[in-house]
Amino acid sequence: VTLATLRDRVAKRIDEDVSQANRYISDVDLNASINFALSLYSYLTLCLETTANVQVSSQTAYVNILTTIPDCIVPLRVTQGGRRLFRESIQGLSSRHNAWSGEYYIPEFYAMASADLLAVYPAPASASVGLLSLTYARFAPVLALDSDEPIIPLEAHEVLVDGAAAFIRIVKLGGQYMDDANDEIRIFLDACALRVNFVRTQSKTSRYDVSPPDLGKAVIAKLLESYK
Amino acid sequence: MIAASIVGRVASYLHAASVSTMGGWTEADLYNYLNLSLRRACREVAFQATTISISVIAGATVLSLPNARESVIDMNWNKQFLLPCTVSDLDALDDLWQVATGVEPSRYVLEQQGTKIFRIYPSPSVDGTLEVVYRARPLIEQTNATTLVINQAVDMMAELEAVALANNKGGQYAMSESADGANRLIELISTVSKAYYGGAV
Numbered sequence: 118v119t120l121a122t123l124r125d126r127v128a129k130r131i132d133e134d135v136s137q138a139n140r141y142i143s144d145v146d147l148n149a150s151i152n153f154a155l156s157l158y159s160y161l162t163l164c165l166e167t168t169a170n171v172q173v174s175s176q177t178a179y180v181n182i183l184t185t186i187p188d189c190i191v192p193l194r195v196t197q198g199g200r201r202l203f204r205e206s207i208q209g210l211s212s213r214h215n216a217w218s219g220e221y222y223i224p225e226f227y228a229m230a231s232a233d234l235l236a237v238y239p240a241p242a243s244a245s246v247g248l249l250s251l252t253y254a255r256f257a258p259v260l261a262l263d264s265d266e267p268i269i270p271l272e273a274h275e276v277l278v279d280g281a282a283a284f285i286r287i288v289k290l291g292g293q294y295m296d297d298a299n300d301e302i303r304i305f306l307d308a309c310a311l312r313v314n315f316v317r318t319q320s321k322t323s324r325y326d327v328s329p330p331d332l333g334k335a336v337i338a339k340l341l342e343s344y345k
Numbered sequence: 346m347i348a349a350s351i352v353g354r355v356a357s358y359l360h361a362a363s364v365s366t367m368g369g370w371t372e373a374d375l376y377n378y379l380n381l382s383l384r385r386a387c388r389e390v391a392f393q394a395t396t397i398s399i400s401v402i403a404g405a406t407v408l409s410l411p412n413a414r415e416s417v418i419d420m421n422w423n424k425q426f427l428l429p430c431t432v433s434d435l436d437a438l439d440d441l442w443q444v445a446t447g448v449e450p451s452r453y454v455l456e457q458q459g460t461k462i463f464r465i466y467p468s469p470s471v472d473g474t475l476e477v478v479y480r481a482r483p484l485i486e487q488t489n490a491t492t493l494v495i496n497q498a499v500d501m502m503a504e505l506e507a508v509a510l511a512n513n514k515g516g517q518y519a520m521s522e523s524a525d526g527a528n529r530l531i532e533l534i535s536t537v538s539k540a541y542y543g544g545a546v
Contacts, residue, residue, distance in 0.1 A: 149354050153501060160498055161537055179396050179478065183494050190496070191541045207419050207478070211426045218476070219424025230418050230478055231394035232496040232542045256497045287526035288358040288508045295522050330540040 118274040121263035123151050123281070130282040130301075131290070142285060148260065150288075154280025154305065155257045155267050160190060162312040163254035163320075163329040164269055171235070173247035178218035178240040183233040186253065192235070193325040194252040195227050202227045202237070202249070204326040210238045224249070254327070276308040306332060346493040346500050348379055348485040355379075355507045370511055379485055382506030383499065387482050388415050390538040392496050399475040406443070406468045408475070410461050415480040417463070420453050423473045427465065428452045435466055442466050449473065498538055505531050 124147045128135045133142045159165050173180045182189055195202040205228045210217045213226070220239035223246045228236045241247030257269055267274060283301035286294040310332040320328040352364055352375045361367040364375065387393055397411055401422075410417070420427045430452045435442040447467035456462035465475070483493055505527040512524040 143357065145354075146357055149357075153504070156497060156501055157534070160501070160534070181395070181494075183496065187494060188497070190498075211419065215426040216421070216424050217426065218419075218421055229542065231391040231480060232498075232538075233392070233494075234394040234396075234478070287523055287530065288505070289360070289523075291512075291520035291523035291526075295526060298526060327541065330537055 118266060119263060120148065120151065120260040120265045123260075123267075123274070123277055124148065124263075126278045127151060127281045127285070130278060131285055131294075142289065146285060146289065147281070150281035150284040151277055152259050153284050154277045155260065155269065157280060158269055158273060158277065158305075158309060158312075159255070159257040161306075161309045161329060161332060163190060163193075163316055163327070164273075164312050165255050165257055166193060166252060167255055168250060168252045171249045171251050172244065173224070173235075173237055173241050173249060175242070175244045175247060176221050176240055177247075178238065179230070179234055179236050181233050182235050182251065186251065186255075188255040188258070189251070190254040190256060191232070191327045192227075192229070192251050192253045193320070193327055194323070195235075195326075196250045196252075197224050197246065197248070204228070205238070207236060210236065213238065222246075252325075270312065273308055273312060276305050279308075280305040346495050346497075346503070348376070348493065351379060351500065351504050351507065352376060354504060355511065358508050359511055370514075374514075375507060375511065376485060378507040378510040379503055381510060382503040383483050383485065385506065386499050386502045386535070387480065389535055390544060391480055391542040392499050392538070393481045393483060394418055394478060395481045396476055396478050399477060401465075401469065401473050401475050403469055403471050404446075406464050406466075408463055408465065410463060410477065410479065412461070413482045413484060415482050417455065417477060417479050419478040421476050422450050422465070422469070424476070425449065425451075427475075430454045430466070439466075444468075446470055496542075498534055502531050502534050502538075505534075 124144060127147050133140060169186050171180060171182050171185050202224055203226050205226045207228050207230050210226060210228050214220060217238045221242040222239040224237035224239060224241055226238045230236055257267060260267060279301040283298040286298035313329045313332050317328045355375055356364045356367055359367055364372040399408060427450060432454055435454055439445055445467040448470055450465035450467060450469050452466045454464050483495060509524040509527040512520045
C-alpha cells in the first residue's frame with residue numbers, strides 16, 4: 118500500500134473530500150498523521166530490525182550511537198569481532214570493576230546509559246577492537262513520496278489508517294470526533310499487541326537483550342478508559 | 346529532530362496556515378511549548394545522556410555541574426569510580442568530611458539545596474580529571490535551525506505535548522479534549538520508553 122493510497126483511505130475515514138482545493142485537513146496533515154502512526158507502530162512493537170557497525174574510539178568507554186544510527190530504538194544484540202557482548206547496567210559495570218572505564222582491552226560488556234549513550238567494558242585498547250556490530254530495532258523510514266510503501270509487516274498496513282485517523286482527530290478535530298478516535302485507537306493498539314506477542318516470542322528465541330513491553334488488554338483498557 | 350518542522354506541523358494542527366498566522370499563539374509560544382515538552386520527556390525518560398570532563402585543581406571540594414543536566418549517572422576520578430553518597434552518609438563516615446583531604450577522592454555528594462553543586466570527598470591533594478556522565482536536557486532555540494540528534498520517540502512526544510499545551514493555554518481557541526487525548530498518547534509512549542531506557546533517577 119503506497120502513501121497516496123493510505124492518504125486517500127485516511128481522508129475517507131475522516132470524511133475529508135480530497136477533491137476540494139481548500140481543505141480543512143491538508144495532504145501535509147494526512148502524511149504527518151500516517152508517519153506518526155507508522156513511527157508509533159514500529160516503536161511499540163520493535164518489529165523492524167537491522168544491523169550496523171558503530172565505532173568506539175580507542176581507550177574510550179562511551180559512544181553516542183545515534184550519531185551513527187539515528188533510526189535506532191534500542192540495541193538488541195551487540196557483538197565485537199563476532200563475539201557477543203553481555204548486557205549490563207552502568208551500575209553493574211561499576212560493581213564489576215571500580216575503575217571499569219579505565220580498563221583497556223577487548224570489550225566484553227555493554228550498557229546503555231540512556232537511549233543514545235552506550236558504554237563498553239573494557240574500553241577498546243585500539244580502534245580495531247572498538248568496531249561493534251549492533252543488531253537493533255529501528256524506526257520505520259518516513260514515507261515522503263506518494264509511491265513510498267511502509268516496510269512494516271503487510272497485515273499492519275491497514276491499521277495505519279486507524280492510527281492516522283485517530284491522530285488527526287486528536288490533534289486537529291477534537292470535540293465530537295474523540296469517540297471515533299477511541300475506537301480507532303483500540304483497533305490500532307490491538308494490532309500492535311498482536312505483533313508484540315509475535316516479536317516477544319521471536320526475541321526470546323533469538324535471545325535478544327530487549328523485548329517490546331507487553332501491550333496486554335489491561336494497558337490498552339487503561340489508555341482507552343481515559344478517552345471516555 | 347528538526348524543531349522548525351515540528352513547530353510548523355503543530356501550527357497546522359492549531360488550524361493556522363503558518364506559524365505567523367496563528368490565532369491564540371505566537372511562534373515563540375510554540376518553541377516554548379516544545380522546550381517544555383523536551384524537558385518533560387528527558388526528565389521522565391533517559392532519552393539523552395552525555396559525558397563531560399572537568400579538570401580539578403588540588404584542594405578543590407565544591408564543583409559545578411553543567412546547566413543542561415537532569416541527573417548524574419556516573420562519576421569517576423582519573424577513571425576511578427566515585428561512590429554516590431548523601432550528606433548523612435558522609436556525616437556518619439567522617440565528622441570532618443567537609444575539610445578532609447586525601448590523595449584521591451572516593452565519593453561525591455550532590456548539594457541538597459540545588460543539584461547544580463556537588464562535593465567530592467576527600468579533597469584531592471593532586472590535580473586530576475573528573476568525568477561526569479549525566480542525563481542531559483536539550484534546549485531548542487527559536488533561531489537555531491540545526492537538527493537535534495535525539496531518539497525519534499522524543500519527536501512524537503514533543504509534537505503531542507506541544508499540541509496539548511497549546512490547547513490548554515489557547516483561550517477561546519483551545520480544545521481541552523484534544524489536550525487530554527494527546528496527553529494520554531504521551532503517557533503510553535512514556536511508559537514504553539521507560540521500559541526501554543529507564544525512568545527518572
